[in-house]
Amino acid sequence: MRTLFIALVALALLATACGDAETTEGDTTTTTSGVTTTVDPKADWPDEIIFGFIPSERQETLQDNIEPFMDYIADEIGIDVTGVVTADYNGLVVALGTGGADFGAFGPFGYVQAKDQYPNIEVLIQSIRFGSDLYHGQWFTNDPSICDEPPVVGALENEGGTPVIKAGDEVAALQVGWAFGDAGLEQEVLGDGTEVDQGTACLGSLESIVGKSVAFTSSTSTSGAVFPQLQLLNLGIDVENDITYSYLGSHTDTVQAVYNGDFDIGLSFDDARRNIRKDADDNPLHPDVGSKVIVFNITDDIPNDVVAVDGDLPDNLKQAVYDAISKYLETEEGEAILDEIYGWTDIRPASEADFAVVRDAAEKLGVTED
Template structure:
């Protein structure tokens, strides 16, 4: 079972080993969890049958499926009841807001427009808040600008991107910049091998003024930096993105595919499984992949084609 780090690989491996052991017991088959360097490498490994399953960001899966015909969607992740997520734009410079930042977040109105909302009004759990909508007193509550800020504020600044094959960490945000008439010679780019927590840390430490990640990756560094919520301020978000997927070797027996999905779904429904999967990827549930899942990935393929690396 291959994974790609959304955080530091060493920390990810501990959670993967726990997850693999649970699957081994449930399936009565030895399951080994490995950390791949990026989604490109994981796609090759799955396509060449070096691994039989893989957890992919949506763009990583789309790219891999174009190169190999033995990949099959098994499941799609759910985060706090939502089968989509988005990129968040954030900064260490509160003046970008044009007014004092507030405890809050951004989401969508009925027409799909980005609007400011309260910190507990989004499906994704925001830093400094608990699942029961109480505030975590050990961690600063996440700040956001009072209103979405135009992306022109990134011109002349350094942007921390998690990685070039990350849907939320590069692909969708770059399309946003292109649509806003902003070209890559108008800002500097830093990349962090697919690690969202390292991108957040770079902005926290001042190595970049702007950063991208999934919502809300500030949570991934809150134990080391409990004031991250007030130091890193969200100022906009991307359009909706289909959630991560789990792909499997299509040649495996159907009954084994069913058993693998059920074992994962049963585990994530436990308290231990919920904690492990939240630490891995902020997943809170899984759904079996179907035609709707395939259709949800089409906008990602379109974005890849527009950027010219598909």
């Protein structure tokens, strides 16, 4: 009996000792032997983060659009967030790689270039547009004679690796002249009642661009240069000798240049024609862009643009920013702002493996680094 009593006392003491030292995962307090210590999960966070963007639209407009986005993230994570628009892809690569920015919104090749130059950079977020994490570049013109058949209202989509014409409301990318209404996609009407022309498309051979003037976006733009130039290379078309070309800097600028008649052909993501249909106050700018600028070919599918991050930042800060952006997209303001900036409708965690196709294209063109 005495032996049983001693054993029971020993078990009780052991249970008490175990109860005196406990940590609850996810809590901010740790109790050890009756002493409570508060653990701040943000202790190793910086006081401010810098979020860099590249100009897919006019730089001053983009700066205005990102301000409410940055304010929302700041409110959600509890530290200051400053948005900066760099001059081009290369500017953001250098900024993120050398500590001038903490997060950056990149096109796929911009990210690949950044990762190759600065291995500490990681891909964090893959954007989604209307359920798809893929997109393509589009070739467009102001010259309908490039078309094999007269252009029609519609859009191009890859099916089995071949471009086909489909209705504008049956493709992944939101097309110019379409807007979401109560019943789904419908004719876009601006605030003053102006109807935006729905985008036109045709099928035209890339061989027809020989001797033409071509507006690329940036040498490091996946949809605005890298994939289109790979198409030309595969067709035996010499970019340096068979066409005249310029890099205009942004997708908006290439659409505007072809609309104005300054270039015969332009490249952009699908569908950057929307960028010049109206101004920031919803007033008509070029509501006829959909009928005047005709899409006649597209590139192979490309992984959507991403948000990359300085890999040395704390993991819980990266997750907090991811969660804030995901939450912002669920708001009416966030849906409108991110549609206006990049056409995002959702996000998912990104995977490095998704970008092998982009690296392959860059290596074939010899543009892995500038």
